[in-house]
Amino acid sequence: MQKMPQWADVILVPLISLILAGALSALVILAIGESPYEAVKIMVQGAFGTTNGWGYTLYYATSFIFTGLAVAVAFHAAMFNIGGEGQAMIGGLGAALVCLFVPFPHWTFALLGGFGAAMLFGAAWAFIPAYLQAKRGSHIVITTIMFNFIAAAVLNYLLVNVLRPTGGMDPATAKFPEPTHLPTLHDMLLPLGIQFSKSAPANVSLIMALLACVFVWLLIWRTRLGYEIRALGHSESGAIYAGISAPKVAIISMLISGALAGGMAINNVMGEAERLVMNSVEGAGFIGIAVALMGRNHPFGVLLAAILFGFLYQGGAELALWTSIPSELIVVIQALVILFTGALDNMVRMPLERLFLSLRRTEP
């Protein structure tokens, strides 16, 4: 017998948590002397009011889908991958290297080549923490945090000492050659007769992100590997009994996770900047945690949560442009969302469970 109906668990609990986070955010806005109503208006208008706003919202969402899926896949195997940030950084390196050094004839090849390299690099970066957790019992959370810092140092070194073009001042690679530039939503929608903002960075990577959602859904719920990943995630002793190689499945799940996080690079590195800069990931790896939490580790949930966070990011940028509210407000909102949907989940869940139990008792 369940304590609560499924819909309450999947929809009601996150929704109430979200409302609580929103209410507290409104208080914060009030406390710094601004109007929450105005703020929300600017954010909604800025994120969804124009195709340009949509373009940015979807651009951010694309990144968050990748990192959210990355966290979710690892979560299904009970691995808490906090290293999406580092994996995405190194994934960016992979994408940059092929874009710079492989003469792609057409963007389609560049997309596939860049995606492949980014995933490969991201997976490779996830491999060591995964291996250490699976074979030597080192806590994955700590090792992935450490690997985020190590990734930053590696990238820093390479951008400053190796990849920076001569005469360049900022630590960044040269601009990628023209054939690697990915079509934006503007380019893609124009043939269909839809006018989409030319300047917004949302690009073909969005399609790849949606495909990744479908892929992850199939993987987790329809394949044998997914079955094994979930089994391991729920009970390691059970998995071992069933002849599932726990270290192997744990490592594979982390490799997929790292590949997804790394794969994000097609969006921010190839699709937007068209060169590799120092902090191209911009915390998307961490947002992935919140996205996966909110999305209940389900690809569809991840998609919705990613759009929510895309909205927060784009709305926050608009706030910073048109009001004096610093964009750190978004960091606060993000923190509150993680806090309520993740850490304080039981605060909402326990009273609800009690409510549903007593409801059931009264109507037998």
Add this chain to the structure above:
Amino acid sequence: MSGHTELERPTMAAPPTPAIELKGISKSFGPVKANKDISIRVMPGTIHGIIGENGAGKSTLMSILYGFYKADAGEIFIAGRKTRIPDSQAAIAAGIGMVFQHFKLVENFTVLENVILGAEDGRLLRPSLAKARRELQSLAAEYGLDVDPDALIEDIGVGMQQRVEILKALYRHADILILDEPTGVLTPAEADQLFRILDRLRSEGKTIILITHKLREIMDITDTVSVMRRGEMTATVTTAQSSPEELAELMVGRKVLLQIEKAPATPGKKVLEIKALRVIDADGIERLRSIDLDLHAGEVLGIAGVAGNGQTALLEVLGGIQSATGSIKMNGDALDLTGRHSGGRSRRARGIAHVPEDRQSEGLIMDFTAWENTVFGYHRDPKWARGPLMNNAAIQTEAKAKMERFDVRPPNPKLAAKNFSGGNQQKIVVAREIEQSPDVLLIGQPTRGVDIGAIEFIHNQIIALRDAGKAVLLVSVELDEIMALSDRIAVMCDGQIMGQGPAASADHIGLGCLMAGMGGADTQQMQGWHISAAAKADPAQEPAQAAGSH
């Protein structure tokens, strides 16, 4: 229900005040009603037994008395005074001590530190430790509870750990001592020693509540006994006026039928040949020492022994999930003993099915649906594949049929495994493994926590498999189950086979001696039995003592 109103009958003399009286205790864990309106009285200076099947709510009730759980309703009277016990601190203050089923000790603390934890005098440790050391010495002298105060808990055996738990209670001056299944982890000799200590405590006027599954223990030591079933207290009787048969009936609600109708075995060729099998686990403890065993087609080989004497390791090695040295040959081919993580898979491929001892943490994924669990371990079978994907529709259809065949209730494959009762969970596991029609079935504690109807069903399935010419290796701590099902029996103690022989000539006393690691006169009487040197070599103790009187 004959003797259950004994204590409620009005007596002429003014009755002594009960040491403990519980009135109308109820407790739910979410949807599970673990205790329903339970009342019980325990007289001072007596040993009061509580029996009941797994999950009947015994531990829950005692944990409430000890303040570990909070009751939803009900009252507690200690020595006639209504007492509120919101936490263990209050229980300790009321003179209650409890030894839990799963010990509550800090593994990397010393015995002394564990004893004083929560009962320190003053803020500094040094004086507390010194005082406790003196007190432990006097307690040890008084009750024969010797322990090394400076040993780390993780370094001492379970028997010793239990002593520490008892010392903890005595150190806190408990007048009422609750022991939750204390003998489950003990050898008969250790259990006997424990009972001598309990006897001693009783004679000093302490009140003891003893939870156990073993009717023999109840009959031996308790003054009164309460029976619990499905969260309810079904009866309280005076032990002397009751009988094991009556108690068993009260426990399960109907007559126990442990005799199985089965045809004599027709053993076939040797399927498994185990030689010099040795297991050293991750903690460096030797679990198996040089096991030699054969398993034939068409027979049930029962492995008897007190829990924790290597049976689990044996099942795991055979099931491919524990590494070992030595050799196992199946139909002449050597099996891989490296215990690779995918070992379970290769065993299944060879036709070895495995019902693990612990269904909840191994046999099932509790959060998976029933249908997902019906292919657990066989999920890579091409039968369930549709291209690169799993054929969920086929699995579901088959699961539904399987659940109906095995009378799993409710027969709804979409329900999560955790939402089935323990017995039905076990049926799902057994159905999955038996329906593979394996050449070898490894089955551990097949009926632990399973109700009587299901026990019969599962037993019959095992025999049917045997009759189909398959080999069955049965591990159970229930001697009666072993004796009822097996064609041959091997007894394990301390990682060794103490003896093996035909089930027909085995008897309780002889098996009990072997389970305690002793050979001796009683075992010699069992015809056709081969008693190992290890068992004979230990004539130090009186065999009769260990077997328990019956």
Add this chain to the structure above:
Amino acid sequence: EPALIFDLGGKFDKSFNEAAFTGAERWVEETGGSFREIELKSEAQREQALRRFAENGNNPIVMTGFAFGNVLSEVAPDYPDTKFTLIDMVVDAPNVRSVVFNEHEGSYLVGMMAAKASKSGTVGFIGGMDIPLIRKFACGYVQGVKAVNPDATVIQNMTGTTPAAWNDPVKGSELTKAQISQGADVVYAAAGGTGVGVLQTAADEGILSIGVDSNQNYMHPGKVLTSMLKRVDNAVYDAMTAGTDIETGIYVMGVANGGIDYALDEFNAPLVDDDMAALVDGAKAEISNGTITVHDYMSDNTCPVE
């Protein structure tokens, strides 16, 4: 309505970005106009901010920092009717005004003052991010020091290799301590927000420091020898005043046209004696009329002196 975009250091870095802000404020005060502004938080926001302001009709759009170079060269052609002013970097587009400064000249001047004020004959330089632009500061400074005291030692440190180096006061502070223990008694900080730590530590430890970009003399009165003024404020003020009529192309600001200077005010007056003032003003004149040429590191990526 003009717009102003501050680079990652933030508009209150007490230095480069703050100078830009001061210029904009002066324009507001004098004209009563208003302007849009944003402090960047990330690389990705550069392009977004530029485009959003351009699309919003803000004109001209002023931005501070070399890092805009790449982005602006892409964005500018998309908005031919918008005028852009880029400070510290050159972008070749018909609607862009690129303002660059002869920082080496100003650094030369404060280098002379440092050499003059130093008792130990050892002076220090703490740069921000290790890029040619900061080497240009360092090179000018060393030339100035050596011009006064050829035997002087100049200890040079860079804070880092990434933009984080602009905002790491702890590191600035530790580097200053290290330089002090190596004997330096005047330290020149060309490190954005990191300089706050440098100036603070210099003041705490009782040596002199030299500020950069804005006039930082007030931060520790009597402890800051002078500040190398880079009149970013003027550049911004001019751009906003000119509005849409702004002249595009490359605009160099140096000692000669008052775009580069050293700061002298009531806070450092006691530290600058007549002798020193005469010396520096002399050099200033000579640079203006071309008698002295200070080598520009960025012209050939080398420095003739160490």
Add this chain to the structure above:
Amino acid sequence: MDFLTLLQVLDSTIRLATPLLLTCLAGLFSERAGIFDIGLEGKMLAAAFFSAAMAFMTGSVWLGLLAGIAASMALSALHGLASITFRGNQLISGVAINFLASGLTVLIAQAWFHQGGRTPSLIGGARFEQITLPFALGPMDAEAAGLPLSKLIAQAGPLQQIYSEVISGQTILVYFALLCVPATSWLLYRTRFGLRLRAVGENPAAVDTAGVSVVGIRFAAVAICGVLCGLAGAYLATALQAGFVREMSAGRGYIALAALIFAKWRPWYALGATLLFGLLQAVALRFQSIDIAGIPVPVQFMDALPYILTVVILAGFVGKAIPPRAGGEPYVKER
């Protein structure tokens, strides 16, 4: 490297190790009680801001210190609420706290001071002064001798050099942090509270059934963690620096976490680990590139070294770090 340079690097090591040490001990209390805390960074950051803000507004560094501790403890309370009361995921709570501190400090700083998320510089009594220990050479002696202090020390004998350069001339919080090491050790291993605290991190059920409140001990541990993080943050903003700048904790919370693992959750080892990591930072700060046996070691490598070392330790190649057994798990009696 000559002797004086070595001393200066050591001096710098102590300065840089102090916030690491305080935070590491903070983590030690929390994790020994079974509460994992990756929110150390956020607490330190919040404390840094509030101590600087209060010190600036009142001119008193001591009031600032109190405010910093209060802010850090508020976040600790939040962590306790999430992970003890509501039995939430401790790691997620920590992540949230880091984000919260990162955003709120800048937001409030901007609302209060309008200086782009920093506080105004602190002067005079709003900062911790360096203390010259008896018999050490200090600014007074330098003034009297008419020489810079560094010169004066350079002329002294080696023992006096060590004493004056490294040991003397630190702020009071440095000495306090060092004192915290024996104090922690004593508290943990010699007192009733310490016994219970360690037990609660190993097996909370044992503590519960022994009649001691698990929740109480855990909250006490988390509160101590808050105090120590508060001290660390205040040290950053009012002793090491003169005011708050955004993100000024700069990953020190994570390095402290790494040091805690390195120290295997033991107080004296924590001192060793944080001094080592402090030394790495000091060397990375002081030298742009280091040649080891002719091979230039990039500064980025020095920056990453604490993390690399921690991974090596975690991998079990050099000793094994076994965390408290009940760490990270909420204490749940009823499923």
